[in-house]
Amino acid sequence: MLEPSLRTTRCPYCAAPSVVERPPRPGVPEPAFALGFALTHAAAREKVSRWLRSRSRFTRNGIRSAEPGDVHGLYVPAFLYSALAKSSFQATIGEHYQERESYTTTENGKTVTRTRTVTRTEWRPLQGELEGYVADVLVTASNGLRNEELEALEPFDFRALARYTPALVSGWVAEEPSLTRDACLEGARQEVGELMLNRLGALMPGDTHRDVSHDTRLDWESLDVCLLPVWVLPVRYAEGEEPLRVLVNGQTGEVHGKAPLSTWKVLAAVLVGILLVLGVVLYVGGGVG
Numbered sequence: 001m002l003e004p005s006l007r008t009t010r011c012p013y014c015a016a017p018s019v020v021e022r023p024p025r026p027g028v029p030e031p032a033f034a035l036g037f038a039l040t041h042a043a044a045r046e047k048v049s050r051w052l053r054s055r056s057r058f059t060r061n062g063i064r065s066a067e068p069g070d071v072h073g074l075y076v077p078a079f080l081y082s083a084l085a086k087s088s089f090q091a092t093i094g095e096h097y098q099e100r101e102s103y104t105t106t107e108n109g110k111t112v113t114r115t116r117t118v119t120r121t122e123w124r125p126l127q128g129e130l131e132g133y134v135a136d137v138l139v140t141a142s143n144g145l146r147n148e149e150l151e152a153l154e155p156f157d158f159r160a161l162a163r164y165t166p167a168l169v170s171g172w173v174a175e176e177p178s179l180t181r182d183a184c185l186e187g188a189r190q191e192v193g194e195l196m197l198n199r200l201g202a203l204m205p206g207d208t209h210r211d212v213s214h215d216t217r218l219d220w221e222s223l224d225v226c227l228l229p230v231w232v233l234p235v236r237y238a239e240g241e242e243p244l245r246v247l248v249n250g251q252t253g254e255v256h257g258k259a260p261l262s263t264w265k266v267l268a269a270v271l272v273g274i275l276l277v278l279g280v281v282l283y284v285g286g287g288v289g
Helices: 041-053 147-153 181-203 263-288
Strands: 008-010 017-019 031-034 072-107 110-140 208-235 244-249
Touching: 031 072, 041 208, 041 244, 072 181, 110 147, 110 181, 110 208, 147 244, 181 208
Parallel strands: 031 208
Antiparallel strands: 008 017, 072 110, 072 208, 208 244
């Protein structure tokens, strides 16, 4: 008996770990690669404890002193994308130059003429092409791990990437892909578009630039399922409140979570700030009077 979203389980009689190899299903590709855990559960728990203690004083009561709950190691499916990107781009390049100019001002009741150095920019159009290989773009294939959460846990060290075998995930919770390949392919292409825009911005000549746009064609696309190591820790900080979910990169120890702010603490801080400003204004006004 195994949930459709999982590919690993433990025998209810002897607790032996098992990996269930299902028949191929349309739209659900098999894992091609996996990254192993390099961070122990004790180390992950300690990192979350430090992360909680470092939260802002404006978070809700109990968060900074809370203790992480049970640590769960999970292999999360993601699509690993690579392609050859060929971009035709346009931009406006700015070159700074300096010149002297005259201006008038009033000194001791008299109008005088002075000179100063000002910086101006000469703008010129630029267009061209950029070609390069884009590799190791990750897009979540799990409904349980949003793509922005996966991005917050990155980067992963792909030098440790291994071909998937059942032995790599035996004894762990391993999730099956729950998002379609086509949806993840579209997400990967969008990320590549943003990546190429950043590359172009870094390569622009001149002193400044604006209006960078590009039309990118992607060839030799590759999209494979990769299982990523993630520690999941629930944190209960108050009775009646939903536990805070904190994620830890099972390789690097990068921690991600969203500690909710206390509305009353924020309002109190704003009120104190307003009172301080009013006090200063009244003090200065009284002194001038």
